[in-house]
Amino acid sequence: xxxxxxxxxxxxxxxxxxxxxxxxxxxxxxxxxxxxxxxxxxxxxxxxxxxxxxxxxxxxxxxxxxxxxxxxxxxxxxxxxxxxxxxxxxxxxxxxxxxxxxxxxxxxxxxxxxxxxxxxxxxxxxxxxxxxxxxxxxxxxxxxxxxxxxxxxxxxxxxxxxxxxxxxxxxxxxx
Numbered sequence: 001x002x003x004x005x006x007x008x009x010x011x012x013x014x015x016x017x018x019x020x021x022x023x024x025x026x027x028x029x030x031x032x033x034x035x036x037x038x039x040x041x042x043x044x045x046x047x048x049x050x051x052x053x054x055x056x057x058x059x060x061x062x063x064x065x066x067x068x069x070x071x072x073x074x075x076x077x078x079x080x081x082x083x084x085x086x087x088x089x090x091x092x093x094x095x096x097x098x099x100x101x102x103x104x105x106x107x108x109x110x111x112x113x114x115x116x117x118x119x120x121x122x123x124x125x126x127x128x129x130x131x132x133x134x135x136x137x138x139x140x141x142x143x144x145x146x147x148x149x150x151x152x153x154x155x156x157x158x159x160x161x162x163x164x165x166x167x168x169x170x171x172x173x174x175x
Contacts, residue, residue, distance in 0.1 A: 038093055045071060045100045072101035076108045079115065088118040099128075106132065106141035110149065117151035125155065129164045139165050 048068055055061045079094035092115035098108035109132035116125040132142060143165050146152050155161040 034090075034093070038097070041097055042100055045097065048101070068101055072098045072105055072108060075101065076105070076111055079108075079111045083111070083115060083118065086118075088115050091115040092119065103131070103135040104137060106137045106145040109135070109137055110142060110145040113146075114149050114151045117154055122154060122158070125151075126158065126160050126164070129161070133164055139167055 048064065048071070052061070052064045052068060055064055075094045075098035079091045079098060082088070082091035082094060092112065095108055095112035095115055098105065099112050102108065109128060113125040113128040113132075116122075116128060129142060133139070146165075152161075
C-alpha cells in the first residue's frame with residue numbers, strides 16, 4: 001500500500017517575514033470584491049496575450065496557446081454552468097473573461113450575448129455580436145453557436161441581428 005504524508009514546516013520561505021505564496025496579497029482571497037477579481041483576471045489575460053504576441057520559441061508558443069485556450073474554455077464552461085443556474089451576472093463575467101482570452105471563439109461571444117439578453121440588455125447583446133463579427137467570427141459560426149439558445153428569440157425581429165446572422169454579412173464583417 002502506498003502511503004502519502006505531508007509534513008508541515010513552520011518555515012515556508014527563506015525570509016522569515018515573507019508571506020507564504022498561498023497568502024500573497026496579490027492573490028484573490030475568498031470574499032474579495034468580484035470587480036477587483038475580474039480586473040485582476042483581465043490583467044492576467046492581457047499579459048498572456050502580450051506574451052503570445054512576442055513569443056518566438058515554437059515550444060513556448062505552443063504552451064502559451066494551450067494556456068490561452070484552457071483559460072477561454074474554463075471561463076466559457078463556468079459561464080455555461082452559471083447560465084444554467086440562472087446566475088446571469090456571474091455568467092456574464094465568465095463569458096467576458098473567455099472573450100478576452102480568445103475573441104475569435106464564437107461560443108464565448110454567443111454566451112456573452114446570451115447573458116446580456118438574459119439580463120435584459122438587448123443593445124449590448126447586439127454590440128457583442130458585432131464585435132464577434134469584427135473579430136472574424138463568421139455568420140455561420142454565430143448561427144451554429146446560438147442554435148437552441150432561447151434568449152435569442154427576443155432578437156428575432158431585430159434588423160441588426162438578422163444582418164449579423166446572414167451569410168451576406170460574411171463578405172464584410174460588421175465594425
